Amino acid sequence: MAIESLMERQGTFDYILLETTGLADPGNLAPVFWVDDGLGSSIYLDGIVTLVDAKNILHLLDQPAPEEKASHADEEHPGSHSGPVLSMAHMQISHADVIILNKTDLVSPEELERVRERIFSINSVAKIHVTDHSRTPQIEGVVLDLHAYDNLESLDFGSKGHSHIDPAISTIAITIPPISVDKIPHVDAWLRSVLWDTILPAAKSTESGPTDFDIHRLKGILALQDGSSKIIQAVRDVFEIRDSQNQQDEESPKTQCKVVLIGRGLGKSVQPWQGSFEAFLARDE
Template identity: 35%
Template structure:
């Protein structure tokens, strides 16, 4: 986080068992109420030697374990102590992290030595994120889970204009009502949502952000090059996600006909 209009930064470190989404949501809501605290991004640290073990842990109640949730929500994932892990184990861990979170950047370190320029000014929760998000999202592919837990990244692109009211209903059904189900009948649980959307009558690209049950639409300073270039790129991170169902629902309920 940082203070708006100043160069003061606050690095808020939570406990190893904390849900960063709950903390981020608190400051995100507070920012909407006029606070001078700005949420810059979520950074998660993964132990290279024991990270796979923590990500593979299954909870008795069937809920997502803390390590997986922290990776899923992160904008930057610091893979630390890489010198203590075998290369084959590191490669397995990299693939597991990427299957959970296909959008976050992975930074590999030893002894937690990190250039602060790589950690600060992430702009993960503001309109500036839209400037870098477009090309980044083109490189994100829907991944298959490397663990029994079905936490995956799902992405799709659909050209055309979205109806803002219908888009709100689509997101609210996912995050609030939780009425969207996969073909197997499982309720889709979205942990993180990001997207660039084209909304009718808005000349600029719009960033869609969601964390847990909170979401926001913010217009960026980037204009669409032409009407033919208008498109919608969405990335979902969560459990029991069904790309085909999500994309078809978006097309039939959100896109302008």
């Protein structure tokens, strides 16, 4: 990687802040920096930050110019995509770990609330920082030192099982009781099905699920019956299940598993996803 070569010549860096163009798809860039620990790279992905123009974002979401439309889904599944237009603004918001909502001095409180609701409907797990003139209260914890892929202990998944204000992209949340350790391979297999094969395993007791969908981001916490927990992180088809970085709070173990999916075509109900996940974990094999 060119950045690693630069580090070898110039020494170590505290941070590398990569600023992309306004039309860049973060889903294509994130896996490049999300390196497996076993490869021994000194570079790791800290998080994705998206700067949102509060004055113009609703127009960019609803009426994107031709060059502002996302095209990767049509390239991967020619002729299969139908429905609302997917803009690059949707892609950048859906992949974000942090959203800086800028130019808020140019909108009314009512307009700002509509913008916040729309952003939340696309990505309900990203932290939103409201600002104007691109000023943030601090750099660490807002733009740098996010540790978005290290742990999810403080993540607010929201109370809603489904958010569907935006017609193109939505967020769904699956919750189940703690699982046994031997169910982790089942979770892995379910993730491979929905992320790699774009197939939602059927569950007989629930309504039929979506068949034309794309998952952009996935985050989750697996509460285990032995009191420990695992975290799940995914960007498109790259995912991992790993130990939580914060295992010392054994007196207050997690009371439920939570999995949040952000993407296109997830459907109007969380039930097919909930039923599929529960049925898959109930398998004996």
